Amino acid sequence: MDGIFGLIAAVSLIGWIATRYSIWCLPFLVSVAILAEDDCYPLSFFPMYSDPDESENYLFVATWETDPTQYHAIPIEEATGLSAPKVKKMWKSYSRDFADDLKKKDTELTDEETNEISGVLLREFRKVAANKGKELPENLALVEVWIEATDIGGWTETPEVLGTISPSTNASTTEAPSAVAQ
Amino acid sequence: MFEKLNSLLATVRQNPLVARIVELPFWSRASKRLRPIAKQFDGPRHFRFEIVFMRVLLAVVVFQSMPLGAPFSNGSQRLANQLAPGKLDAILADPAKDNALRPPLLPISQMLPNSGASMTYQNQDKANGLAHLIDLTFFSDPKFQKALPWIVIPCLLLYAAGIGLPVVLPILTFVSIGSRTLYNSQGYIHHGYQMLSLVLVAQTVVVLWHCFRGSWREAFGITKAELVHGRTFWDRMIRYSQWMVVGCYVIAGVIKPVRSDGEWFQHSHYIGIQVVKTHRQNYYSRLEEKWDIPEPEVAKVMMKDHPDLTRIFLSCGVMLEIFAFLALYSRFLSLVIGFSLVIFHYFNDLMMGLYFYDNEKLDWIFLINLPFWIWWLWKWLRRTVPQEQEVGEVEPAAV
Numbered sequence: 001m002d003g004i005f006g007l008i009a010a011v012s013l014i015g016w017i018a019t020r021y022s023i024w025c026l027p028f029l030v031s032v033a034i035l036a037e038d039d040c041y042p043l044s045f046f047p048m049y050s051d052p053d054e055s056e057n058y059l060f061v062a063t064w065e066t067d068p069t070q071y072h073a074i075p076i077e078e079a080t081g082l083s084a085p086k087v088k089k090m091w092k093s094y095s096r097d098f099a100d101d102l103k104k105k106d107t108e109l110t111d112e113e114t115n116e117i118s119g120v121l122l123r124e125f126r127k128v129a130a131n132k133g134k135e136l137p138e139n140l141a142l143v144e145v146w147i148e149a150t151d152i153g154g155w156t157e158t159p160e161v162l163g164t165i166s167p168s169t170n171a172s173t174t175e176a177p178s179a180v181a182q
Numbered sequence: 183m184f185e186k187l188n189s190l191l192a193t194v195r196q197n198p199l200v201a202r203i204v205e206l207p208f209w210s211r212a213s214k215r216l217r218p219i220a221k222q223f224d225g226p227r228h229f230r231f232e233i234v235f236m237r238v239l240l241a242v243v244v245f246q247s248m249p250l251g252a253p254f255s256n257g258s259q260r261l262a263n264q265l266a267p268g269k270l271d272a273i274l275a276d277p278a279k280d281n282a283l284r285p286p287l288l289p290i291s292q293m294l295p296n297s298g299a300s301m302t303y304q305n306q307d308k309a310n311g312l313a314h315l316i317d318l319t320f321f322s323d324p325k326f327q328k329a330l331p332w333i334v335i336p337c338l339l340l341y342a343a344g345i346g347l348p349v350v351l352p353i354l355t356f357v358s359i360g361s362r363t364l365y366n367s368q369g370y371i372h373h374g375y376q377m378l379s380l381v382l383v384a385q386t387v388v389v390l391w392h393c394f395r396g397s398w399r400e401a402f403g404i405t406k407a408e409l410v411h412g413r414t415f416w417d418r419m420i421r422y423s424q425w426m427v428v429g430c431y432v433i434a435g436v437i438k439p440v441r442s443d444g445e446w447f448q449h450s451h452y453i454g455i456q457v458v459k460t461h462r463q464n465y466y467s468r469l470e471e472k473w474d475i476p477e478p479e480v481a482k483v484m485m486k487d488h489p490d491l492t493r494i495f496l497s498c499g500v501m502l503e504i505f506a507f508l509a510l511y512s513r514f515l516s517l518v519i520g521f522s523l524v525i526f527h528y529f530n531d532l533m534m535g536l537y538f539y540d541n542e543k544l545d546w547i548f549l550i551n552l553p554f555w556i557w558w559l560w561k562w563l564r565r566t567v568p569q570e571q572e573v574g575e576v577e578p579a580a581v
Binding site: 001019021022023025026029030033034038039040041042043044045046047048049050051052053054055056057058060061073074075076077078081082083084085086088089090093094097131132145147148149152153154155157 | 225310358375433459469487
C-alpha cells in the first residue's frame with residue numbers, strides 16, 4: 001500500500017508543477033499524510049475509528065490497599081491532566097518502543113515485560129502529577145479492560161491488572177477475577 | 183529548482199513517445215473535458231470584505247490555540263466578571279446554557295477569545311516530527327512563556343490587518359507547530375490542531391512563494407494585490423487553506439477502508455464498541471457520574487437494535503469525508519458540504535462525546551463563509567424587491 005501512495009504522491013506533485021492546478025495538492029496531501037502516519041505533526045492519518053472490530057480496550061489508573069485485585073479507580077485527569085484516552089495512547093507508545101528495543105511485536109510482550117512497562121508509566125504519572133503540585137496515592141495499578149461484542153448484539157467487559165507499583169514492592173501482575181457481562 | 187523541473191517536464195513532453203501518447207484521441211478528449219473542471223477547483227475571486235473577515239476570524243482561532251496561559255487563557259471571564267459579575271461563569275458552568283446555540287454554532291465557551299493553557303512539559307521522550315530535530319521544551323520555559331504573548335499577539339494583529347505576512351506567518355506557523363509537536367511528543371497524539379497548523383503552513387508557503395516569485399510589496403501589504411491569471415495571491419491563499427481543511431477530511435475518510443482492508447462498511451456497527459469505550463474513558467478520566475452509564479443507549483442501538491441502519495448512517499458520514507473535496511467546486515457546494523460537516527461534528531459529539539471544535543471553526547470560516555452569503559442574500563433581496571420609479575424617469579421602451 002505504501003508503494004501505491006508513494007506513486008500517487010509523486011504523480012500528483014509532477015501534475016501540480018506541470019499544470020499549476022491547485023487540485024493536485026489534494027492527492028499529494030492525502031498520500032503524504034497516510035505515509036507519514038502519526039509521526040510527523042502536523043501531518044496525520046487520523047486513525048481514530050478506522051478499523052472497527054468486535055473488540056476494543058481501554059485503560060485506567062487505580063489505587064489499592066493490601067490486595068491489588070481489590071482496586072478502585074482514581075480520577076487521573078484531576079491530578080495529572082492526562083485523560084484516560086491519553087493513558088491508553090501513552091501505554092501503546094511505551095509498549096511499542098519497549099517491544100522495538102527487544103526486536104519483537106508489542107503483542108508478543110510477556111507478563112513480566114508488560115508489568116515493567118506499567119511500572120515505568122505509573123511512575124511517569126506520579127512525576128507529571130508532582131510537576132502540577134499534586135500527589136497520587138502510594139499504591140497504583142494500571143488496569144486494562146477488554147470490551148468484546150457478543151453474538152446476541154451485546155458486549156462483555158473483562159478487566160485485567162497490567163501492573164502495579166507500591167513503596168515496598170516494585171511491581172506485580174495480577175489477573176482480575178471476573179468478567180462483567182452486559 | 184522549479185524552473186529546472188519545468189524545463190525537464192518540457193523535455194519529457196517533447197519525447198516522441200510521450201508526444202504520441204499525449205496526441206492520442208482519448209487523451210486529448212479527456213484533458214479537454216477535465217481542464218475546465220480542474221480550473222473550476224482553482225476557486226472564485228473573493229471580495230475584499232471576505233478576505234478581511236477570514237483573516238480576522240482565523241487570527242482569533244489561532245489565538246485560541248496558542249499556549250499563552252494566564253491571563254490570556256481566562257481573559258474573557260475576567261473581563262466579563264468586571265462588567266457583569268458571575269453572569270458568564272454561570273453560563274459556562276451549566277452545560278445546557280453553554281450549548282444553547284449548539285447546533286449549529288459552537289458551545290459559548292469555545293467562542294470566547296481565550297488562549298490555550300501554557301505548556302508544562304519538561305521533556306520530549308516520545309519525539310514526534312520537528313522534535314526529532316529541535317528540543318522544543320523551551321515552550322515550557324517560564325521566561326519564554328513570559329515573552330511569547332509579546333511575539334504572538336503583535337503577529338496576530340498584523341496578520342488580521344494583512345501587513346507583513348512574509349514575516350508574521352512563519353512565526354505563527356512555527357509557534358503553532360512547535361508547541362503542538364511538544365504536546366504530541368509526550369507519548370500520546372492529539373488530533374485537534376493538525377488542520378489549523380496545516381492551514382497556517384499552506385498560507386505561509388503561498389505568501390513566501392508570492393514574496394520571492396511574485397511581488398514582495400504585495401505580500402507585505404504595501405501595495406494592492408494585482409490579478410495574475412484571474413486571481414490575486416489572497417485568492418490563492420484562501421484556496422490552499424480550503425484544500426488543507428477538506429484534505430484533512432479526505433484523509434480521515436480514505437484511511438478507513440484502507441486500514442480495515444475494505445471491511446469498514448461491513449464492520450461499522452462495531453463503532454458501538456467504541457462508543458462504550460469512549461463512555462468508559464470519559465468516566466475514568468474524572469470519575470464523573472454523568473458518564474457512569476452501564477449500557478450506553480447509542481451503543482445498544484448500534485449493536486443490538488439497528489445494526490443495518492447504523493451501517494448506512496455511518497457510511498454516509500465516511501462518504502461525506504471522502505467527497506468533502508467537492509466543496510471546493512463552487513461556493514454553493516462549499517456552503518452545503520461545510521454545513522454538513524458541522525452537523526457531522528455535532529453528531530460525533532452527541533453520540534461519542536468526541537469533539538473537534540477547531541475543525542468546526544475552520545469549516546465556518548473557510549467553507550460556510552457566512553459574510554459572503556449574508557452579502558449575497560442582501561443583494562438578492564434588493565433585486566427582488568421592485569424599486570419605486572422616480573418622478574420624471576422614463577422607461578427606455580416608452581420613448
